[in-house]
Amino acid sequence: NAGVTQTPKFxxxxxxxxxxxxxxxxxxxxxxxxxxxxxxxxxxxxxxxxGEGTTAKGxxxxxxxxxxxxxxxxxxxxxxxxxSQTSVYFCASSFPGLAGGILEQFFGPGTRLTVL
Amino acid sequence: xxxxxxxxxxxxxxxxxxxxxxxxTDSSSTYLYWYKQEPGAxxxxxxxxxxxxxxxxxxxxxxxxxxxxxxxxLRIADTQTxxxxxxxxxxxxxxxxxxxxxxxTTVTVRA
Numbered sequence: 047n048a049g050v051t052q053t054p055k056f057x058x059x060x061x062x063x064x065x066x067x068x069x070x071x072x073x074x075x076x077x078x079x080x081x082x083x084x085x086x087x088x089x090x091x092x093x094x095x096x097g098e099g100t101t102a103k104g105x106x107x108x109x110x111x112x113x114x115x116x117x118x119x120x121x122x123x124x125x126x127x128x129x130s131q132t133s134v135y136f137c138a139s140s141f142p143g144l145a146g147g148i149l150e151q152f153f154g155p156g157t158r159l160t161v162l
Numbered sequence: 163x164x165x166x167x168x169x170x171x172x173x174x175x176x177x178x179x180x181x182x183x184x185x186x187t188d189s190s191s192t193y194l195y196w197y198k199q200e201p202g203a204x205x206x207x208x209x210x211x212x213x214x215x216x217x218x219x220x221x222x223x224x225x226x227x228x229x230x231x232x233x234x235x236l237r238i239a240d241t242q243t244x245x246x247x248x249x250x251x252x253x254x255x256x257x258x259x260x261x262x263x264x265x266x267t268t269v270t271v272r273a
Binding site for chain 1: 166170193195202203204205206207210250254259260261263264265266
C-alpha cells in the first residue's frame with residue numbers, strides 16, 4: 047500500500063496564479079483533511095471531508111477550495127495565490143473515530159509551496 | 163491549533179532523557195496523542211494515552227497525564243540521534259473526527 051500520497055512535492059507560483067494539490071489514499075478511509083504547517087504555528091486545518099461528496103471548512107479556509115469527488119482523492123485548490131499562502135501543505139486521512147475511540151490520522155509527505 | 167500549547171525547542175545530549183510538555187484544553191478528551199514528524203516527512207502517530215490513565219510506558223517512551231492541570235508530557239529515555247524530530251501533542255475536537263495540534267516541539271539531539 048502506498049498510504050497517503052501528494053502531488054506535487056514542490057511548487058513555485060507567482061501571485062495570482064492558480065493551482066491544485068492532489069491527495070490520494072489507498073486505505074479506504076472515510077475522512078480526509080488538508081493542513082498547512084507554518085513555523086511556530088504548528089498544523090492548522092484548512093478543510094476536511096467526512097465522506098465522498100462532502101467537504102467542510104476548518105480553521106483557515108479563506109483562499110482555498112476543495113473537492114472530494116472520489117473517496118480516495120481530496121483536491122485542494124488555490125484560485126489566486128498570495129504570498130501568505132507560502133507554506134507546507136499536508137494531507138491526512140483516517141477511519142471514522144468511534145465514539146470514545148482512537149482517532150489516528152495518516153499523513154502524506156507534504157507539498158512545499160512558495161508564492162512569489 | 164493554538165489551543166494546545168507546547169514549548170518550541172528542546173536540545174538534549176545523546177543518551178540523556180528528553181521531556182516534552184504540553185497543555186491541552188478539553189477536559190472531556192478521551193484520548194491524547196503524540197505525533198512525530200521526521201525531517202522532510204509527514205506526521206506519524208507515536209503514542210497515545212487514554213484519559214483514565216495517569217501513565218503509559220512503551221519501551222523508551224513514557225507518557226504522563228495530569229488531568230487536573232490538563233498537562234501531558236512525553237519522556238524519551240536514552241535519547242538517540244534518530245529521535246531528532248518535531249513532536250506534536252494533539253487532542254480531539256469535540257466532534258471526534260478532528261484533531262487539534264500544538265505548535266510542535268523541535269527536539270535536537272547533540273553528540
